[in-house]
Amino acid sequence: KKNVAVLISGSGTNLQALIDHTQCPGNKSSAQIVLVISNKANVKGLERAHKAGIPSLVINHKLYKSREEFDDAVHEELVHANVDLVCLAGFMRILSGSFVRKWTGRILNVHPSLLPSFKGANAHKLVLESGVRISGCTVHFVAEEIDSGAILVQKSVPVFTSDTEASLSERVKRLEHIAYPSALEMVASDKAVLQENGKVLWKE
Ligand code: 3YE
Numbered sequence: 001k002k003n004v005a006v007l008i009s010g011s012g013t014n015l016q017a018l019i020d021h022t023q024c025p026g027n028k029s030s031a032q033i034v035l036v037i038s039n040k041a042n043v044k045g046l047e048r049a050h051k052a053g054i055p056s057l058v059i060n061h062k063l064y065k066s067r068e069e070f071d072d073a074v075h076e077e078l079v080h081a082n083v084d085l086v087c088l089a090g091f092m093r094i095l096s097g098s099f100v101r102k103w104t105g106r107i108l109n110v111h112p113s114l115l116p117s118f119k120g121a122n123a124h125k126l127v128l129e130s131g132v133r134i135s136g137c138t139v140h141f142v143a144e145e146i147d148s149g150a151i152l153v154q155k156s157v158p159v160f161t162s163d164t165e166a167s168l169s170e171r172v173k174r175l176e177h178i179a180y181p182s183a184l185e186m187v188a189s190d191k192a193v194l195q196e197n198g199k200v201l202w203k204e
Contacts (some may be wrong), residue, residue, distance in 0.1 A: 002084040002188040005035040007074070007091040012036075012045020013173060014089035014110055014180050019052045021181030030188035035081040037074060039093055055081075061093060071099035078103075087184060088142065092121065097144045105194035107142040108187065110180050112172045114138060114154055119147035124165040124172070135159050135168060137176045139183035141194050150200045152183040152192055 004022070006015050015036065022029045036049035036056040049056040057077055064070035070093075078086065088109040100107070113123040115138040120126070127135045136156035143149035155175040159168060186192040193201045 001032045002030055003034045003082050004031045004085045004087060004184065004188070005037060005078050005081060005083040006033055006087045006089050008036060008038045008043065008045040008089050009040050009092040010043050010045060010090050012043065012048045012089065014176055015045050016048050017177035017180055018087060018089065018184060019048065019054070021184070023052060029185060031085065031184055035077070035083060037077060039091070045090070067094070068096050068098060071096045075099060075102060085184070085188060087180070089180070094146060095142065100142055100144045103142070105141065108139055108152065108183060109142050109147070109149070110176050111138045111140065111147050112169065112176065114156060115140060115147055115151060124168050127159060128163060128165065128168065133159050135172060137172050137179050139179050141200070143198065150194055150198055152186060152200065153179045155179045
């Protein structure tokens with residue numbers, strides 16, 4: 001099995017979906033979560049890790065002089081825990097180029113829009129302002145340019161005229177919790193591999 005680390009900053013609902021998938025009874029998953037790292041203390045995601053018996057660490061970015069030094073600290077812990085794959089799950093930090101290069105092809109993120117539309121930290125707000133009638137979620141490989149890496153899985157939802165950021169977010173999240181375990185499985189089982197040209201090679 002591939003050793004997976006999940007990076008979080010908050011409530012960790014996608015972490016929970018990944019835990020439920022990889023720890024399901026009689027599980028045939030190619031992945032096991034061996035470490036959870038949060039850049040924020042006292043978040044619900046850490047409690048979820050504890051309840052699932054998964055070791056967790058808080059690495060507070062505010063205690064580091066630069067983005068690179070924080071990223072180096074995260075990298076060291078990933079190497080120490082023998083991590084093969086990294087899943088960003090509501091992790092709200094931009095990762096430096098040097099970190100991304102060290103993990104290219106081995107790091108995934110879930111974003112709450114149909115990329116390449118509506119990149120960035122407030123996707124649902126941008127979606128509602130734009131007037132599009134369909135949104136969704138995207139699981140992608142992480143590239144240095146934010147929300148621009150090769151796409152693994154997308155799922156769509158309708159946008160209703162009555163939607164608020166909260167109601168749309170709730171509808172999209174339900175699909176994130178299906179899409180993320182599915183994408184992790186594709187990468188952990190080597191069915192999807194990131195190539196040198198930045199595109200996904202699909203096997204079988
Ligand atoms: N880093 C790279 N490429 C990616 N991080 C994430 C995806 C992704 C990545 O595809 N290189 C929000 C970033 C957006 C933001 O501006 N964060 C601030 C700090 C805000 C805070 O601490 O609350 C910052 O300086 O990093 C994960 C998703 C990033 C979300």
